[in-house]
Each structure stands twice: as structure tokens, then as C-alpha cells.
Amino acid sequence: MFDKKDASRGRPAQGKSSSAADRASTATTPARAGPGSTAVIGRSIKIDGTLSGDEDLRIEGYVSGTIRLPNHCLTIGKEGRVKADVYTKSMMIEGEVSGDLISSESVSIRTTAKISGNILAARVSLEEGAHFKGSIDMDPKSIERALVKREVKRVASDPGGSERAKPATLTNVKSTPTETGAAQQAAGDKKL
């Protein structure tokens, strides 16, 4: 019944994230370079409210409230801290997250991630060393129900379709021009 294999323990020193991800997190990323690009919320930015948009987003700062990117990918970087309910097409988590996370496709939890909450996604992958406490629901029917419920809730709270249920507020803006640009985009327009 049992095979033994010499392997490292579950919570090793961090350091298994891909070099591509490392490069992405350290590079000077333009706030918004054009169609198909990734918007960035910089390290010193704090946002409280509802974020929604039509492009990919990377968070290295702090966001609380609700994040809606139903057709795009959200990356929560190593420096990122999120306390929010999140709805996306796909998600990659390297930082700290607390809340309900719903993705229509996949959630990838990297070795540096610390997550407390519930995940609903058809595909969930988790790297060795990641901290997770909560539930992971991979039942397609549950995900479908959650997505429908989310849509009903969104329409009810935003009948005009403006998605301005609660204005996002921005604090502690002491950032580089690049980061400030992203933050203004996120907080002012809210539609990324």
C-alpha cells in the first residue's frame, strides 16, 4: 500500500516560482501600454471599492472590496495584498489574499501565496509551499451556479450597467509615475 519516496516537506523555503513570473514582477511595467496589455496596481497603492475592467490586471499593492474581470486574467503579485471577492476568467496568486475567489477557468496558486477563503474554479493548481486555508470547489455545477448568482447580483446592484456600485477610493499615493498612472486608471476610471 505504501511507497516511500524521499521528498521535501510541504512548507519549504520559498523559491519555486517561475523565472518568467519573477521577471514580470521586477520589471518596470508600463501602467497601460495598449490593447492586450496588463494594467498594474503598484506597490504603494491602496484601493478600496469595486474594480472592474476589460484587460488583464496585476496587483502589487493593496485592494479591498470587489474585483470583477470576468473575461480577463488577474495576477496578484508577491507584494500584492487583496481582501476582496474576486470574479475573473483566470487568476494567478503569488501574494496574500482573503476572500471568495471565483474563476470561470482556472486558479493557479504559486509557492509564495497565502490564501484564506474560498475558491471556485474548474481547474485549480497549487504549488508546494503555498499556504491555503478554506475551501476549493471544483464542481462545474457549483461554479456555474456561482457565476449566475454573481451576474444576478451585479445587475441588481448596477442596473444601469455603469458598474459604479461603490466608488473606489485611493489612498497613500506615493508612487512612481508608472504606478500612479495605474492607480489613477483603477480608481478614477474604475473601468480598466
Place this chain on the structure above:
Amino acid sequence: MESLAEDRRWVILDLGMARPQTIDFLSRFRCRVDIADLEDAVIASLDWQGESGAAPDPVESLRSMPRSEPADVVLTWDYLNYLSRQQITGLMTAIATRSRPGAFVHALTGYSRSVMSRRPGLFAPLDEGRLIELSTGTPDRSATRYSTEDLDRCSPDFTIERIRLLTSGMQEYLFRLRQPVEASR
């Protein structure tokens, strides 16, 4: 584990930490996995030297987890070896209150090892329904070596459905929740 292939929803409660192999294995079934991650609480309780304040209670960590759907399968694996009899009783009662009648609890206990590692071993399910022991660490604790009678006494809400001796020096138990237990317990 064979039953998981049935086309129905399963709720699985894993008392250990989230493991890539477990999530990967379960991702092919219609299921929800609740991760209790009791390891740190269990170790804190074992290492507690009577310092000021209350003793850490790993069972409280489970009780404080939000309840939603009752569990169909509970994976305790190596954890019972790291609890006192009183804590096992508390744990099994807490499991009973958050599980469906007929729910299974899968546990492994050491029967021949006189020492066990500092932290609970890590296990991963394989495709063919076997478990692989990934790592046990250096053995430096006296093994508890609970008997079947011990575990039976500590689990009044459960029947022991199956016991199997394994060549690794472990004993595999399959408990089954006997009857509904009031949620207020």
C-alpha cells in the same frame, strides 16, 4: 476513493495542509475540498510546556472553521497519532457534527514504530487508489501507538468499517459516521 468516480458531488474535509498532489488528484472529481490545515495547531499543542495562557487546542481550530456543506469524506491520515485520547474524542465529535450520516473518516496510525517524526507525515493519493508517503522527517517523538480499542472508545459516533495492517508499520482505519449528530454539540 473508488466511490469518488460516481457522478455526484462530494465534500471532502482534509485536516492537513493543502497539498498539490491531493488537489490535483481530487480535481478530476465533482468535489469541494475543505482544507483545515491543523498542522501548526497540532504541533503547538504537542510542544506546549504549560506556559501562561490556555493550552493550544487543535480541535478548536476545526470547530472555528466556517460550516457550509457537511463532509462526505474526512482525511485525517497521520493526525490521530499526534493527539491525546481526549483530543481524539473531541476531534471525532467535531468531525461528526460537520459530516453527513454515513460519512467516512480515513485515518492511519502507527502500530509498530516506537518513535514518530516531529510533524505529521505527508501523504499523497495515487491514481490506482494507493497513498504514497512523501516524507516523515526525523523520528524524535515517542509514538502513541493507539490500539483499535483506544480509537473505538474515542469515536462513539462512528463504527470502524475496515482495518488494514500496512507493511509500512502503519494501520489503516476507515470509520463510518453512525447516525445524525445534533449540530449543537
